[in-house]
Amino acid sequence: MTNLTPEELDKKFAKNEALARLNPASKIAPESTREGIKAQGGNNLPISEADWQKTVIDLLHAYGYKVCEFRKARLLKKGVDVYRTPFGADGEGFPDLIAARLHSLLFIECKSEQGKMSEKQKNWMGLLASAGEGEYILARPQDYDYLVKRLR
Numbered sequence: 180m181t182n183l184t185p186e187e188l189d190k191k192f193a194k195n196e197a198l199a200r201l202n203p204a205s206k207i208a209p210e211s212t213r214e215g216i217k218a219q220g221g222n223n224l225p226i227s228e229a230d231w232q233k234t235v236i237d238l239l240h241a242y243g244y245k246v247c248e249f250r251k252a253r254l255l256k257k258g259v260d261v262y263r264t265p266f267g268a269d270g271e272g273f274p275d276l277i278a279a280r281l282h283s284l285l286f287i288e289c290k291s292e293q294g295k296m297s298e299k300q301k302n303w304m305g306l307l308a309s310a311g312e313g314e315y316i317l318a319r320p321q322d323y324d325y326l327v328k329r330l331r
Contacts, residue, residue: 226292235287238326238327238330239285243280244330245278245280248275249274251263272297274300276288284313288300294319316329
């Protein structure tokens with residue numbers, strides 16, 4: 180669990196953005212810059228779904244949320260590595276993250292800019308959104324500013 184305040188997270192982004200500008204060929208991870216997170220064209224780098232999810236977790240921690248993450252497991256299937264989230268019962272399609280703090284419960288599905296929700300994810304979204312407890316958020320990198328405002 181990271182214990183960064185929103186201000187510390189902002190400083191981390193500013194430092195990494197400066198390094199990325201000084202050396203565009205550097206290996207600065209896109210998830211460590213606001214520009215990479217927003218990925219709105221130009222020299223901005225797209226961000227992977229896994230890196231975006233790490234950023235969302237950092238933001239949640241910075242705003243005082245406890246987070247439960249459902250991680251994918253690597254499986255060998257017919258000689259090929261595949262990644263699946265090991266769920267039982269009806270869990271397939273359940274959101275990536277559950278976050279809670281006093282008076283706030285969030286179910287968060289993290290997707291890359293172009294990532295598409297499966298039918299099972301859509302079914303869970305509808306069920307959880309209509310349950311009356313908590314809020315379902317589909318979080319994409321281009322929604323970074325909205326997410327920060329929502330978490331405050």
